[in-house]
Amino acid sequence: MTLTIHGVGIKIGEQFQAKVKNKMKKFDRYFGDKAVATVRFQHEHDEVRTEVTIKIRSHFYRAEATAPEAIMALDRAIDIIEGQIRKYKARMKKKNRKFGYMEDYLATVDTAEAEEDSGEEKLPVITRRKSFVITPMDAEEAVLQMELLNHSFHLFLNDETGMVNLVYKRLDGDYGLIEPEY
Numbered sequence: 001m002t003l004t005i006h007g008v009g010i011k012i013g014e015q016f017q018a019k020v021k022n023k024m025k026k027f028d029r030y031f032g033d034k035a036v037a038t039v040r041f042q043h044e045h046d047e048v049r050t051e052v053t054i055k056i057r058s059h060f061y062r063a064e065a066t067a068p069e070a071i072m073a074l075d076r077a078i079d080i081i082e083g084q085i086r087k088y089k090a091r092m093k094k095k096n097r098k099f100g101y102m103e104d105y106l107a108t109v110d111t112a113e114a115e116e117d118s119g120e121e122k123l124p125v126i127t128r129r130k131s132f133v134i135t136p137m138d139a140e141e142a143v144l145q146m147e148l149l150n151h152s153f154h155l156f157l158n159d160e161t162g163m164v165n166l167v168y169k170r171l172d173g174d175y176g177l178i179e180p181e182y
Contacts, residue, residue, distance in 0.1 A: 001032075003021060004037070007041045010041045010042065031056050034056055035056040038051075044066060047073070050073035050077045052081060134155065136157040139158070141156075153169070163182075165178060165179050
């Protein structure tokens with residue numbers, strides 16, 4: 001796994017990087033060498049926020065956690081990602097072709113254990129589909145449309161770039177803009 005470690009307002013020393021690399025090695029059994037992982041540490045008031053993102057092919061695994069110390073926050077984020085993998089392993093096993101990169105791990109998973117884990121879990125179902133005409137506009141107009149529709153996001157065609165973009169309302173009350181690369 002290729003690992004990148006960033007510190008925002010935090011100096012990341014070599015010993016700490018070694019600890020992070022050692023803790024992230026546990027994902028090698030799931031993903032092997034094909035994954036790209038980013039670990040980001042940032043001060044947030046009296047705590048440290050840790051964001052762990054793992055990209056393998058077109059799939060992303062992401063978790064964030066806060067704790068008084070960076071290593072504790074990293075442990076929590078790693079636990080969250082492992083929980084995501086455990087939670088969805090039965091589904092991944094059924095759709096093995098999409099999750100072929102986890103072939104070795106899924107081969108070792110006991111089928112009965114996987115079914116037991118998903119026992120009462122209800123799989124998500126698409127219950128509604130909606131189509132609409134995508135309209136060219138700028139980001140500010142898209143935010144206005146989103147507010148008028150009382151939605152938390154709005155998909156639009158950026159009239160400056162000709163690309164599909166998305167604006168969304170953030171938890172802090174501000175807005176975000178997503179500009180996908182394709």
